[in-house]
Amino acid sequence: MHNTVHFILQGKGGIGKTLVSTILAQWLAGKDERPLRCYDTDQENATFSRYKAMDVKHVPVMTDARNIDPKRFDALMIDLLEEEGNCVIDNGANTFSPLMGYLLENDCFDLLKESGRKVYIHTIVGGGDTLHDTAMGFVSTAKSTSVPLVLWENEHFGPLQSATGKVFTESQTYADNAARVCGRVVLSQRNADTFGADIKKMNIARLTANEVRESDKFNVMEKQRIKVVFRDLFEQLDNVQW
Numbered sequence: 750m751h752n753t754v755h756f757i758l759q760g761k762g763g764i765g766k767t768l769v770s771t772i773l774a775q776w777l778a779g780k781d782e783r784p785l786r787c788y789d790t791d792q793e794n795a796t797f798s799r800y801k802a803m804d805v806k807h808v809p810v811m812t813d814a815r816n817i818d819p820k821r822f823d824a825l826m827i828d829l830l831e832e833e834g835n836c837v838i839d840n841g842a843n844t845f846s847p848l849m850g851y852l853l854e855n856d857c858f859d860l861l862k863e864s865g866r867k868v869y870i871h872t873i874v875g876g877g878d879t880l881h882d883t884a885m886g887f888v889s890t891a892k893s894t895s896v897p898l899v900l901w902e903n904e905h906f907g908p909l910q911s912a913t914g915k916v917f918t919e920s921q922t923y924a925d926n927a928a929r930v931c932g933r934v935v936l937s938q939r940n941a942d943t944f945g946a947d948i949k950k951m952n953i954a955r956l957t958a959n960e961v962r963e964s965d966k967f968n969v970m971e972k973q974r975i976k977v978v979f980r981d982l983f984e985q986l987d988n989v990q991w
């Protein structure tokens with residue numbers, strides 16, 4: 750993996766974009782000798798930038814009047830183009846439309862590819878009550894770009910099934926856009942009292958899996974469960990057709 754740019758894009762808030770960003774960043778960190786560069790464009794809940802171990806750069810695109818200034822995304826693009834290496838960009842719901850509009854209007858995906866970068870969009874589809882909105886977000890992203898998509902299936906909101914019981918990846922909605930998907934990663938719903946509690950503890954502390962392993966704040970079984978989760982996720986990422 751070298752000179753890849755990963756945008757985490759989904760218009761629905763609270764669906765797990767920062768979680769995906771942190772998982773992806775930890776997987777990418779060991780894939781290239783050059784330092785991984787991470788960016789957080791969320792203007793209200795810049796959670797990704799609070800992970801100190803990842804040295805995330807916050808991108809301020811909101812004016813004093815609390816409006817998003819699309820031109821301020823220029824600084825992000827210049828950063829992406831001026832240095833080599835892998836990059837992860839976490840995007841909040843409040844900047845989804847402005848950033849996507851900016852990227853499309855300025856042909857940024859083509860510019861990145863012309864400069865030798867391989868670009869990917871990571872989009873999340875959630876289960877339960879979030880399925881419809883996130884599925885529509887997946888379709889919108891697939892139809893508006895030609896960039897390879899990595900689909901993250903977030904089971905923490907419930908099964909990815911419609912009211913009729915049809916699984917999302919077996920639906921016509923998915924089939925119509927499946928050719929655009931270069932890989933899928935499932936965020937499996939595990940036991941909430943053990944795995945769920947441990948991942949929540951890790952996320953609240955803004956720690957990476959490596960930091961958890963060295964921490965005295967986690968007992969041996971908490972460390973083991975987090976190891977199991979990340980081993981599964983990293984294996985899935987290894988199987989994506991990058």
